[in-house]
Amino acid sequence: MSNPRSSPLVHSQFFDGEAVLALGEELHLLNPVASLVWQCCDGESSADQIADDLAEVFGAEPGALKVDVEKAIGEFRSARLLVSDEGALTAGHAVPRVLTEYDLDCESCMEAEPRAFRTVLEFGGLLVVIGFDTEAACTAVEAAFSIYIVRHSDIPTAAHDARPAFSLTLATSDVDARGMKPLHLLYRGGDVVVSGRNASRVLDALAPYLALHGDLSGAGVVAIPGLVVAKAGTNPGEPVMLLQAAARLTGREQRLAKAGIMVADSPAIWLDPATNEVVVGAPGVSFDSRSLMSHAEGYPQLGADISLLSSGRYPVHAVSARGAHDPLSALLAFAPPSEGWPLAERALEALDALLESVEIIEGDDIRG
Amino acid sequence: MGERIRERLTSADFAATSRTFNLLGFSACVRSEAALVADLVELLWAPLLRDVEPEHVFTVTQSPPDLNGIVEWHLHLDALHVVSAPALSIVVSHLLWEANRQALENTPGYALLHSAAVTSGEDAGIIVGPQGSGKSTLAIALVARYGLGYLTDEAVAISPNGLPDGLMVQPYAKYISVGANIGEILPEVSPISDPALVSLLGELVLVPASSLRAGSVSGAARPSVVVLPTYIPNAPTKIEVLSPAAAMHSVGQHSYHLARDTALVMDTLAAVTSSARCIALTSGDLDEACQVVLDLLSHESSGRAS
Structure with a gap:
């Protein structure tokens, strides 16, 4: 075992004999002996040498303090107060955080069967765990997002143990075990965020959901909570309307479909502040959709799906929200959350500027 | 914005x-x-x-x-x-x-503790403990019943040592959140009772700082006493003097930004616990507990005067 070396991340405060160490949110109280041992953990001396040095200071027999010193060093190690020589060199290296902000502790999540297959992608300093029911789905997604895959040997324990931030459930039959018509589903945490009758829709929706955690700034967009809608037959370059995201898309689908309205499958409106256009797709995410589409062909078509806007840029002609009748009320209706939303301040500024040039329609019934 | x-x-x-x-x-x-x-x-x-x-x-x-x-x-x-x-x-x-x-x-440059604080003249008593330890009840009683000044029930903000106004507890006299049975424990205290305002509060029972006692809100004061209370029903009142390191270890558990502002928090708390009298207080009697704090603050005050 290497010589004990104190971690540079530890802050030490010494008193008369005793010491208090701080590492992150944890504090450790050291008695006078442990405090002396701690001060000797400079990476130059072994535990035996430290025990002998301290014995000499106290006028004790050599080896008399061996047990106490080894015990203290063992406790330092288990509290991560020491680093290895390699650790000392990489102490400042940031380890990506595991995306767990979604509600993964809900009852249905806890009861759900763990996904048999999973992959870990790294997006914008976040590790995103994605779960699948089949190996083929996992392979298809790994092929599509190959540049983001974290090698198995590089996956930290926290990501190994984490429940998936996103999960895909693709129906293999047009009738489930209860005799009901199933849907293909994309989960974020415990919530279904996209449900489709065509597997390609659900597979294709993964990229926009990942984009929310990627480099939006580099892609030149901000994220606004809400939904992009347009009349049937709209193509890139033609005007669209923004709806307040008061309800999940899935709850509105039938109504939207009956009204002949197209939507963007996306967790947010991607707005380019430079042009006041919305971007449909997955800005900032590089992926190869061919493997996803090819994989989707193996699943049943479960009926007619809602019409989706194709990827591209669209000018905005109007925004609509309940109670929105002027720029301030519209701004508040579409405002990003104050916590946990990427580039929230910049998104608010961009939205404010957009509201100067578009029609504001009060109400949330898009058929009107 | x-x-x-x-x-x-x-x-x-x-x-x-x-x-x-x-x-x-x-x-x-x-x-x-x-x-x-x-x-x-x-x-x-x-x-x-x-x-x-x-x-x-x-x-x-x-x-x-x-x-x-x-x-x-x-x-x-x-x-x-x-x-x-x-x-x-x-x-x-x-x-x-x-x-x-x-x-x-948004209060950079201060060591922030989740704790209450009261004053006696220039001296502040910091009362630190987890929820349920009795720190709020003790602080309210010291102000409403025993006439001490009120600094905070929520966050003790201590300016760092070494500055001209260093090592001082800043006032943060926000309202106090109390249990619904506060009237049984401290009849001197008056939570908001206007029905229109109560309807806005839902389950919350809140006491405005200004209603604790007229003129009770005090200015910044030097931390002279640190008390870590533990309320145990019917327990005899006992105090244990803490070493600066032991006090800092206990108090630091209640700091708000230890990981973010490690050096500031550690240096400031070390200065506080080295200069203040620090005790762990166990009691089942509110008035006896108050008396302990009053004696400690009085002792500090008279020590400085002499």
Whole structure:
């Protein structure tokens, strides 16, 4: 075992004999002996040498303090107060955080069967765990997002143990075990965020959901909570309307479909502040959709799906929200959350500027 | 907040706008479509009101009824969305929580502890402990029953040692959240009872600092005593003197930004626990516990005078 070396991340405060160490949110109280041992953990001396040095200071027999010193060093190690020589060199290296902000502790999540297959992608300093029911789905997604895959040997324990931030459930039959018509589903945490009758829709929706955690700034967009809608037959370059995201898309689908309205499958409106256009797709995410589409062909078509806007840029002609009748009320209706939303301040500024040039329609019934 | 958004927020018509409240390093006002909300926050933060331009603006707005006739209330901070709920009381509770959170997040340069503090002359007694330890009840009793000054029930902000005004506990005299049975323990204390305001508070039982005792809110004071109370029903009153290191270890567990401001928090708490008298206090009797704190503060005060 290497010589004990104190971690540079530890802050030490010494008193008369005793010491208090701080590492992150944890504090450790050291008695006078442990405090002396701690001060000797400079990476130059072994535990035996430290025990002998301290014995000499106290006028004790050599080896008399061996047990106490080894015990203290063992406790330092288990509290991560020491680093290895390699650790000392990489102490400042940031380890990506595991995306767990979604509600993964809900009852249905806890009861759900763990996904048999999973992959870990790294997006914008976040590790995103994605779960699948089949190996083929996992392979298809790994092929599509190959540049983001974290090698198995590089996956930290926290990501190994984490429940998936996103999960895909693709129906293999047009009738489930209860005799009901199933849907293909994309989960974020415990919530279904996209449900489709065509597997390609659900597979294709993964990229926009990942984009929310990627480099939006580099892609030149901000994220606004809400939904992009347009009349049937709209193509890139033609005007669209923004709806307040008061309800999940899935709850509105039938109504939207009956009204002949197209939507963007996306967790947010991607707005380019430079042009006041919305971007449909997955800005900032590089992926190869061919493997996803090819994989989707193996699943049943479960009926007619809602019409989706194709990827591209669209000018905005109007925004609509309940109670929105002027720029301030519209701004508040579409405002990003104050916590946990990427580039929230910049998104608010961009939205404010957009509201100067578009029609504001009060109400949330898009058929009107 | 951009200037144009500030202009939108401040020029729009609202039923009421509160005065600016300064919560440590965070200043804001509330603009509300329900006039009572502004009245409530002015009452709750009365000692912290200032006639200055706020840096931030909370807005409380209401959506028109949906197809089912249900209205929704919304809370925004500088136009960013905080919460929406069908009941105004839920939005109000988020407003109070969010304002306090912002105060704790936006007060750089201080060591912040989740604790109460009272004063006797120039001396502050910091009362630190987890929820249920009795720290709030002890602080309220010391102010309302025994005439000590009130600094805070929520966050002790200590300026770092070495500055001209260093190692001083800053006042943060926000309202005090108490249990519904506070009248049985401390009949001197008067939670808000106006039915209109109570309806905004839902389950919360709140005591404005200004109603603890006339003139009880005090200015910054030097931390001379640190008490870690533990309330145990019917337990005899016992004190244990803590070493500076042991006190710092216990007190530091209640600091707000230990990981973020490690050096500032550690250096400041080391200076406090090295210079203050630090004790662990176990008691089942409120008046006996109060007497311990009073004696300690009195001893510090007389020691300095001599």
